[in-house]
Amino acid sequence: MGRRQCCWWGWVALLLWSWLALALPARAEVPRYVQASLLSDAQVVQAGQPFWVGLRLRITPGWHVYWQNPGDSGDRVRVDWQLPAGATAGEWQWPYPQRIPVGPLVNFGYKDEVILLAAITPPATITPGQTLDLRAQASWLVCQTDCIPEATTLSLSLPVGAQVVVNPETAARFDQVRSTHPQPAPWPVRYALTPETLTLRWPERDVTQAVFFPLADGIITNAAPQTLRRTAQGAELTMQRGYQDPLAATTVAGVLVLTTSRGTQAYQIAATPVEAPRTGPVVQLVALAFLGGLLLNVMPCVLPILSLKTLHLVEKVRQSPGQVRTSGLVYGAGVLVSFWGLAGGLLILRAFGEQLGWGFQLQSPGMVLVLIYVLFGVALNLSGVFTIGAQWVGAGQHLTEKPGYVGEFFSGVLATVAATPCTAPFMATAIGAALLLPPLAALVVFTGLGAGFALPYVLLCFVPAWCRWLPRPGNWMHTLQQLLAFPLYGAAAWLLWVLTLQTGTDGLAVGLTGLVLVGLAAWLYGRAQHQTHWRRWGRFSALVLLAFCLTLPSWLPVAQQAPTPAMAETTWEPFTAARLAELRRQGQPVFVNFTAAWCVSCQVNERLVFSQPEVQQAFRQRGIRLLKADWTRRNPEITRVLQEFGRSGVPLYVLYPGNNRAPVVWPSRLSTAQVKVLLSSQTGG
Amino acid sequence: MRWTWIFPATAAVVVTGAVATTFTMSTQAAVRVGQPAPDFTAKASTGQTIRLRDYKGKMVILEWTNHECPFVKKHYQSGNMQKLQQEAKAKGAVWLSIVSSAPGQQGFVTAEQANAIVKEQKASPTAVLLDPDGTIGRLYGARTTPHMFVIDKAGILQYMGAIDDAPGLNQDPTKANNYVRAAMQQLMAGQKVATPTTQPYGCSVKYKP
Structure with missing residues (x-):
């Protein structure tokens, strides 16, 4: 690039700058700390076919914007759609937030960049060749220590075609964003209260880090530390309670973010009060x-x-x-x-x-x-x-x-x-x-x-x-x-x-x-x-x-891992949770015998009932797979299953009737006649 | 009996241990509505020493404030806060504006500055309390400016939370549903406060980091 050209560019820049300076007062609404834009995973949209739109906020380093529940102070990001008639927008999907300490307070929000996603369904009447014009009024509070309220109007125009054309780059980016969306929790979460604490309990044990973000204010004291503890039944997170008092009998809703050996995953939870399992008061x-x-x-x-x-x-x-x-x-x-x-x-x-x-x-x-x-x-x-x-x-x-x-x-x-x-x-x-x-x-x-x-x-x-x-x-x-x-x-x-x-x-x-x-x-x-x-x-x-x-x-020698003689019997397969899940997936009926060598009543049932040819025959006729969960030595997997049934000891006999029907717990004292009655009433035949 | 201490001692150890595990996290309790409002002593901008318990028999309103916070400005520039202060005064209530901003932080004021601001805003609090080390703020768990607390004549906390239901900066506070006004009226009429807690909104209290 020649010297003359360089000077020429300089003049243009100066001109532009002064023009911008003149224009600025008229555009006071331009956000300073956050750059907002709308993205779409469809380059071309189709009538009636939903697609995803993202609101991307790029935040000045060191500053933050807020999640649905902002925590101790602040205000959530707010967006109002102005959509053409007939178009609809779904709920905004929020990635899980992070805890942002501000002095002795803690806020829930996002730093650097966040993308909120919403599904947009174009009107069914729109025809190829037209454009779909989306407008949104977005406002947010952006804070470092002090807070600046900002707002802007965003728009996005998309051509309408006979078929959706995906924008692969944005679609891939949205997929990344979706991995930070809370999923419905695969297990129930319970909560227990003391006058000062709220404890969430869930059965997933392999957790190295856990953070809970409540949807409502005053459920927990946001700034107080959250303590993770692994238990026999899973893990629990204890937090200091907030000012909300009548918590009992209501659910505690929010997002639970767990870090496990498989990575970090957020779960949407609605925890119910801990109850004495299947018993009552x-x-x-x-x-x-x-x-x-x-x-x-x-x-x-x-x-x-x-x-x-x-x-x-x-x-x-x-x-x-x-x-x-x-x-x-x-x-x-x-x-x-x-x-x-x-x-x-x-x-x-x-x-x-x-x-x-x-x-x-x-x-x-x-x-x-x-x-x-x-x-x-x-x-x-x-x-x-x-x-x-x-x-x-x-x-x-x-x-x-x-x-x-x-x-x-x-x-x-x-x-x-x-x-x-x-x-x-x-x-x-x-x-x-x-x-x-x-x-x-x-x-x-x-x-x-x-x-x-x-x-x-x-x-x-x-x-x-x-x-x-x-x-x-x-x-x-x-x-x-x-x-x-x-x-x-x-x-x-x-x-x-x-x-x-x-x-x-x-x-x-x-x-x-x-x-x-x-x-x-x-x-x-x-x-x-x-x-x-x-x-x-x-x-x-x-x-x-x-x-x-x-x-x-x-x-004493270290406990042996070899199976005990009782386990080596041919009719019983050793129990593992994976094997049980596999058999149930195949729709097979399964009977699980939770037993231990030191449990007298287990041994009695084993000798007098289960080993009887007629009982074995009854199981075989109905194609029931037999699993033996031997609890003679510590086995966390078995302990967990026992806990799920509200037990802390053996014997426990459970029949999973197949085709994914709910398991049935059998009485602890059995006779051969009783087994046959139970089998025919619960599996038919 | 030489050994009789064993029984009480064992029982004591076991019970203590179990109770201790229950309360391992007993840090400072959160302030709760329906409980006595914790007492405090503070320096007012006029130089007086103010003690909360001295106001027993009167309704007390606590207002956390920061004159530089846009949310506080909204309520003072519209005259909304001043009007509420006058109404409280007319009901014989005590209004304490509390500044928990630490020196060097947004909203920190000296006694003179505090008095000047009161004058300029035509505000009428009973006193402006200076809480630069955030003791009272932390005691009450004040999180935002404004964050409002209403204490009844018996010294029981009856309301805590937002001043009204219009958190947006562009919303008109004079047209909003004012929770503090409602709480004052209900308490004066001898009723229960219908909405005893809400989520406060505004700037964070600029505590000493």
Whole structure:
């Protein structure tokens, strides 16, 4: 370019500039901080055929415009269409916004660039050769710290043809924009309230980041941090509540933006209040829990301890009824405290995102091992190898001199610990619900459970008349006591089997070593009680041995991943969520058996019902695929499905009848006849 | 009994733990309608010290303001805010205009500037409160200018939110449905406030960053 030309251009520029300067006052409405334009994904439009138009706002760096709900201040982008007669415009589609802090406030909006999309349907009467003229009056507030209201009129003229001609570049850009549009959430979102917080819960667990943008003001305190937590059931986001008070029973609507390993996706949600799943009010749950607790008394793992206690009652009630009452209450307190302890533990574990259930202790080999030692130790005690008796399970002699309240308290604790393996059907539901309830309500439910459990014994202590029905004390009591040791040996043996399933023969070796050592410790302790010169050394070495036993759980091999023998049976396929989904997609009926080696009622059903040829035949005839979900070890996938059914324990039997009909939950106690009836009523034939 | 402390102690630990997990996020509570309005002490532009609780027995209106904010200007230039202040005064109510803009931010004023603005605008607040460190603003969760609060004679917060239902800068505030006026009238008549909360609109309060 020559020198002369350069000067010439300079003059033109100067001229243009002065012309613009003159023209400016007349065009005061020209936005300064935002450039707005209309884009269309159709180069040529067709009568009656909808196409997409985008309002593109290019925003000066550092400034922002606002989303539908602007947050703490500001105002949304507003657009008024002026369309030719017969043309219609759909709702504006807003990409999900970002949180924009302004001092201590937080706004919801967009920086740099945003495109809002709307579908336009041209009039059906328009003919090729005409043009479609779109006009829109757009206004917005653009802010950095201070805000400038801006507005402009935009127009777009598109030729009408016999067919739509797509503008591929814009269409591709719009597709990008659509990936930032909130999709309907594929799962239900629930919310829970405390006086200060609002927590959203959803079942998607693989979330590294979550932000919630409410549609309405005052639902949350916009500027307060939002805390993401993964839970056993999925994930939850806790926010500080806003000024809106009557939230209960209404939905919380907004956009939930989740970042997962697959990227970031926004979901449109309308969260409903958390309810006790399929149960109703807490009162009903507490009643259910109370009944479950009552039922626990007659469970085989509790009855030995309880009947032992009623034996002592006979002795004690003659001595002093007042003392019996007090010790009854202390026993009740022991039960309650341990139920609270369990509830607290459950809640804390839940907080840490552990996979859990009522039998959750039994999924951890370390816990199983400790439980084996405790049961074995108590059994040895009953057998008379040693007597801590008076204070522990209450072997009675010293009770006349010493009230033994501590003993009462801990026998309450022990009864509770022993009850855990017996997941009575009642309790499973109550606890399943409690896990989904807010912590305080969960505590109340556990209290109900404990009260039901403790009541019979406490009542006996208070109504001496009923004690008269108790058998008379005699020598047979010692026989009975020694006899009662055997169910406990049995329980320990059974747990050892569970441990073997979990950790293999190496784990079994560790367990057996521990048993021998516990036996030795018990014997030493017993000698120390009977012979004075043994006392110091006996007790000391017993303590050392027990301490060593406590380190044994860390010796256990890491849980095996190989399938357990029960899983290897041919008729049952191992359960995975993917397999279930696949079978259901194919329209096949599926029966899922949620079970565990340590679950007694599961094993009973398995042996007496499911393995019966006639039952197998009934399943085969109807083409039902059988899946076994083995929960002997932790399995988050199975835990999640159990939670979906409001359960936290096994057994659970679910029939998916095929053709995508809703699943049916079967009773936990089954018989072969019942299975056949259920099958014919639910699948026909 | 040597061991009796175990029961109460265990119970206490468990209950405390559970309650603590419930309230892990208990930061400062949001101000709510129907609750007592939090008390504050502030310096007025006239030099007085103003205490909210001294006005018990009178209806109190709090107005967050920033004279440079276009939304505030809209209400003062149209005479809408002044009219509302006079009506409040006639009802025996106390009107406190509060400036929470921090020094160097839009709308920050010294005491003299505040008095000059009141004069120039022919405004009639009971007092203009200077809140440059944003203490009162944050206490009430004031977000915008204007952001309005109406407190009844018993000191209970009865309304919070926008001044009216015309958030657009080009909308005429004198023709809008004024929520503050409605709240004042309803409270005077001994009724419940029909619309106790709305989303405030306007400029953000220019707090100390």
